[in-house]
Amino acid sequence: MELWYTEEHSPNTRFSIKVKKQLFSEQSPFQRVDVFEAEEFGRFLTLDGLMMVTEKDEFIYHDMIVHVPMATNPDIKNVLVIGAGDGGTVRELTRYETIEKIDMVEIDEMVVDVSRKYLQKTACSLDDKRVTLFFEDGLKFVRDKVECYDLIIVDSTDPVGPGEGLFTKEFYGNCYKALSQNGIMVNQHECPYYEAFAHSMKRAHKRISELFPIVKVYQAHIPTYPSGHWLFGFASKTLDPVKDFKKEQWESLNLTTRYYNTELHTGCFAIPNYVKTLLAEARNE
Amino acid sequence: MELWYTEEHSPNTRFSIKVKKQLFSEQSPFQRVDVFEAEEFGRFLTLDGLMMVTEKDEFIYHDMIVHVPMATNPDIKNVLVIGAGDGGTVRELTRYETIEKIDMVEIDEMVVDVSRKYLQKTACSLDDKRVTLFFEDGLKFVRDKVECYDLIIVDSTDPVGPGEGLFTKEFYGNCYKALSQNGIMVNQHECPYYEAFAHSMKRAHKRISELFPIVKVYQAHIPTYPSGHWLFGFASKTLDPVKDFKKEQWESLNLTTRYYNTELHTGCFAIPNYVKTLLAEARNE
Structure with missing residues (x-):
């Protein structure tokens, strides 16, 4: 069989x-x-x-969604994670001793329960004492938050079904408001190669670009995601991920990573022309 | 149906x-x-x-196999292409007016005939007057060549079947000999993610590292190739693709490219830790 x-x-x-x-x-x-x-x-x-x-390639996604913002601002203390029910994002965040608080908002408690039971490799740090789990809609959770997070990671599903609200202008606007002065928002940003994903990518980029002064897109090779060419959005109030990159400070932490490294930190922001064109189209729509 | x-x-x-x-x-x-x-x-x-x-994504492969070496040494005049029967590599090479001679050695004439008939988008420049086609085994073709090419592009199939000889130490050694003083060899270098491909990647890297003083690996997102994470090998006698990169000179050519750009030129050499580890293992075997 x-x-x-x-x-x-x-x-x-x-x-x-x-x-x-x-x-x-x-x-x-x-x-x-x-x-x-x-x-x-x-x-x-x-x-x-x-x-x-x-289990074979989750390290790629979680390395890139966590270490890129953390190496841009190693002083991040308060983090909000939206989605990410498998626990992989929280696992990478808890490796930073300097982080004081991680609020994780997952709409679907079953995803967390199932991950705790079957995916111990990703869910292993959900009981860290700095982590608080909220089983709520991330869209509603951020509405009344004001300047209280240094980093918001939007580790959502695609913009169909429960993840839909996490691609709206209202949501991104509330994230902006919820971020502290040097705040960074990172979100999973779809793939540029297949039309439906590229459409979501453009829509997200347009909305984020209208709100944040610094908006970049970076990429990784994730073989089990559509096309293997996956994008992340980096948006912030003041910090540029390449110009403000704290290379030596991050290296001094001696974190072992299987995908991320400090050359790749800069390299991943070098994106192909056809993707640049799609993003420019989005901004000008 | x-x-x-x-x-x-x-x-x-x-x-x-x-x-x-x-x-x-x-x-x-x-x-x-x-x-x-x-x-x-x-x-x-x-x-x-x-x-x-x-036809949807061949531009990625051909951009990366041609423009990376050409932007490292825009003075390249004599080029040997091995394999590449579809014509895409030659198409990109012929865009450089400074190239004087392109010898293309494809073992299988049927691939060229079929590409001319069905794949005009890639085969369109095979009749350029600087191009000479040889329907021979590339392994034999390079044996008696001495310091006559500035660039050798090994655009082969995987190392099974007719492509097998193009992954041997003998072949790489003959390429070294056939290259001029500042010669560059670029080869398709398989994927690091699936075991069989990673094995071929390591073997190729080990052999090339034993022959060339400068050996690097760079990557691209090619969605229709296994894992979408494709590697290229850059080997040379004197030129480092990042340190000797002729950014302004290449930009002054005003070539339009849909994937390659000068940021990506540097960015594509930033490879993930797990790939670095595999390559280091190969060199130490």
Whole structure:
């Protein structure tokens, strides 16, 4: 018998992973939650049939969503994480002893429960004493927050289903308000290669560009995400991720990372011309 | 009816593209040659069931295999291209008016014939008067060449079948000998993410490192290649692609490129830690 997990990356493209067995499958109030075990990728979590994390390559996503802002401002003390129910983002954040508080807002408690049970490699730091979990809608959570976070990480699903509100102008505006004077917002920013994702990417970039004075996009190679070419958005009130990069300070922390390094910190902001063109189109729309 | 082209990227991973129709399928003396037409990717060429070029993303591969060495040494005049039957590498090279001679050695004439007929977007410059086509084994072709090329581009298939000889120490040694004093060799260098490809990558890197004083690896996002994380090898006798980069000189040429740009020139050499580790392992084996 062969069991294959298949995901449509575009209406004309499919990516399939050979599965040993399905470990979990349930419909939460928000989405379908599945966990699989695979020979090559270890365990992996999907939401509504879209890949969230595999044990084989989750380090790439979590390195890039956490260490890029942290190396731009190693003085970050208060962090808000929105989404990220698998715990991988919090795991990387808790490695910084200087961080004092991490609020994590995940709309779907089932994702956290399932990750604690099946994905210990990512969920292992959710009980860190600096972490407070809120099972709420991130969109509502940030509404009344004012200048209280140094970093907001938007580790959301795609802008369909429960993640939709996390791509709105209202949400980005509230994030701006919730950020402290040198605040940084980083968000998962879709892929530039397939049309539907590129559309979401452009919409997010346009809205963020209208609110933040410093707005950049950086990239990583994430093989299990559509096209393998994944983008992150970096938006901030004062700090430029390349000009204000605290290379030596970050290196002195001696954190071991499997993907991120200080050359890549600068390198990942060098994006291809076709992506630059799409982003410029978005800003001028 | 639905028709899907499917490729195994690893024993546990499949990538599939929806196809409108198959345009060509024949066994050459060397390999099976297929051309398909797809809604999203335009026409695409496969050899022995492995993706070579799609009209949607071939610009990425060809930008990166040509413009990185040319921007390191814009004085390159004599070029040897090995493989590259689709013509895309030659197309990018012929955009440099300063190049005087391009010898292209493709073992399989059928690939060139089929590309001329079905892939005019890549094969369009094969009749440039500076280009000479040789339908020979590249391994044999370079054996008696001494210091006559400023650039050798090894645009080969994977090291199985007809491409195998182009990953041997003998071949790399002959390329070294065939290169002029400031000579550069660039080769497609496989992907670091899936085991079989990573194995080929390490073997190639080890062999090249034993021969050339300057050896670097750079990367690009190529969505239709396994994992989307594709590597290129840069080896040279004297020139460092980052330190000796002729940024202003290249920019003054005013070449329009859809992927490559001068920020990316430096950025693409910033590779993730896990890839650095694999390459260091190879050098120490």
